Amino acid sequence: MTAVRSLTPGLEGAALAPMGRSGRGHRVILLLLMVLTASGIGAFIYQFSTGIGVTGMNDRVFWGIYTVDLVTLIGFSYGGALVSAILRLTNASWRGPISRLAEGTALATLAVGALFPLASDGHPERVWRLVTAMQINSPIMWDMVAIVTYLIATIVLFALPVVADLGRLQDAPGIEGWRRRWFRVGAFGWTGTADQHRVLNRSLTAIALLIIPLAVMVHTVLSYAFSLTSRPGWHSTIFGPYFVIAAIYSGVALVVVVIVVFRRAYHLERWIPERAIINLGYLMAALGVLYGYLLFTEVTTEGYVGAEATEKLLYALLLDRWSVLFWAFVIGGLVAPLLIIGFRRTRTVVGVTVAASLVTGALFIKRFLMFIPPLTEPLIGGEVGSYTPSWVEIVVTVGAVAAIPLLLVGLFKVVPVLAVVEMEEISRSRGEGL
Amino acid sequence: MTRFRKLVLLIGCFGLLMPTLVVSAQGQEPSPSIAISLEISSRPELADVIAARLTAPDGTPITEARIEFWITSNLFGERYAFVGASPTDSSGVARLPFVPHQDSYDVRVTFDGTELWSSAETIATIEFPSARVIRYQPTDPTQLGSLRFVMPRLMGIVVGMIWATLFALAFFTLRSFKRGGKADLT
């Protein structure tokens, strides 16, 4: 144990780097994030007391930006859990340095995203009735069950390796005072014995196996709130796979962005090699191709038959009112990232980061296009509807987006940002020193 | 009285009498009578028939006369619901197929009257045998309605098992951490 420890003071320091005092630049950014998050909370309180009439929603477009936020954020969380789980199951050696950040991102986005149904409800204080009424036929009920289950699974997936790390790092330099007490308590008696390692690995493998179909289930269930209605543009069997693939795609993209930002901010370049980021870029590109296939299938199926209702919607999306947004999504979210990662010249950390940022933004647009345009189309007759998010919705959205890095920073002030135990185990199994 | 005044008086009396003559001539149109009866169909798939026989006061049937059938309803106050109309045949019987939805109906049969006959109407209560009454049944549920019932409950069981697995994993893992274990790593 001591022999290993003396080899890796650099790793320990790196894993605990975010827990040190933040520099001035960091503090400014954190302050900004805190202000944005606080404004978001304030705007929600205003909405709660005044009524959701303050949003831009109306009887025609009755679900708006909040629904887009919900699906986008929960989609992001899938990427983190999946990156961690799949890389573990395939025993990818480069998973070590990124798994903690990936799982943390999953947790943070899920925690914030799960609040958005409350933001969209007219009476969020009555949400407890979901449990007492037990309306098993309702997609909203399924959403609640699925999200809570997924949250528990993500917490367990995140927490178990953290327990090991807390045990491993409790005597590291720099850990004193309340942190030391917290590390000791949170370690649950981890001392790094072979038995404990075996138990940890078996449990993590089990959770990884469990969380993959669970995440598929969660996102499919999320899609059912739309596809289990008879509305043109929503009532499509492709919505299940659509949501799942979009979630992984955008989730991996966000993980890339988070990793790159933390890597730069806390000088973890030595521990998170470029290779890991490029590999994630490959994964992202593959998922982009898959998503493009789903999009092509959906458009072709609806467009060929030309049923009146879907024809009008498709025309509006591809050629009319929504075409700017639609083609921006296709180029920015599917074509450009693929090109960036496809060509060696652009396949760098910077390139992958740019591609990932494009994907993140483009998939937000795509979800907007999936939910709002079908609502604007009249079901029976009358005028086409319209929707403009109000300042309340925008502030709440921005606040939620700001809350995620804030949560991550806060999280990694109490939890090591690198999965030290896992990294050491990987290098040990490969026979190399750290 | 002068001859002229006699003429005026005669015309005046005649003039006064004319309407009375006309009226009494009208009032002298014979009033037919209507007898209502129920003809139950021999076959269950055929409707029962309400029959109305229109006869002259001397008993001869009145043919090709339009008979209207009404039933009373208490929906939104007392009112008559128009069921249908049919002409009388050579034996003076008008027939209307009718499907009963309750045991008895107050049936009102009317004849509007023609130049020959004055109008007539009859009200009678018709009792239908229980077996002939078609009561309201809710329409068949969707074929796959049971799927909507079973699937969510099945998924609920799956979710329950997932929760049990997650909590068991967390609990047992942490417990075995606490127990420590054999052998050091080096």
Added chain:
Amino acid sequence: MTGVERDVRRRTTPLPLIPSESKDHVVSRRQFLGTLGATGAYFALGGGVLQRVLAAHDLDDIAAGRLKIAADHQWVMIFDLRRCDACRDCIKGCQEQHHLSADDEWIKVYELIGVQGKFAMPVLCMQCESAPCVRVCPVRATYHLPNGIVVVDQNVCIGCRMCMAACPYDVRVFNWEQQDVPEQYHHESPEFQVPQKRGTVSKCTLCVHLLEQGLFPACLQACTMEAIFVGDLVEDVMSNGRETYILSQYLRQNDAFRFRSELGTRPRVYYVSGHGQDLDF
């Protein structure tokens, strides 16, 4: 199961069923057959239960927890489109009765173009027997009354608007703001709610609070063209106040249809098609 049975026949010694760490790895034949029998009985019993469950009837109301079919009336509404002239008096009548704002339309009048030309079609809540809105409400705030009418309990509704997404007829409206209605008109019940509560969903109730008193719905009373009828499936009678017909006969003789019934909603509103030919429309 069959694989294990086959194994048992081939082997001479009993098969260990449960991999246990105890010294006794072997399960006796009697124990094994007993388990087999118990499992078989379980499946038979479970199968029986499953069969009963699969044969269950109208499950939307089971889902809503209110399966009661026996009621004095089962209300339907009939629109005679030959008479409708798109005057929208029905909308005004409804808004007056329920103290709604001018923007809240529980009954909407669409002017559509068909093969025969332009025609007007009033659409209100179809009171579907297989209502998608009842099915998807997560808190059971919307449910069927025994007489077939669907109502919303605005003290339970959380305002998630899933019912609005599920309704194929676009008849539900959401109360984005709180309405101001003088105190004297206030009435609290899902059958007749005044005023509508902010943050909840509202829709036409076929004026069930009037129907049960033997009065006509507000839209019917307001319609100057006498194009709206109310009927009762139990008594098989329909009326618009002046004309009263046998419901099933009228529907059959006038080729009445239901709107979008192919979606499986089993709506309770009938239309007699026309293009205002009873008027100069």
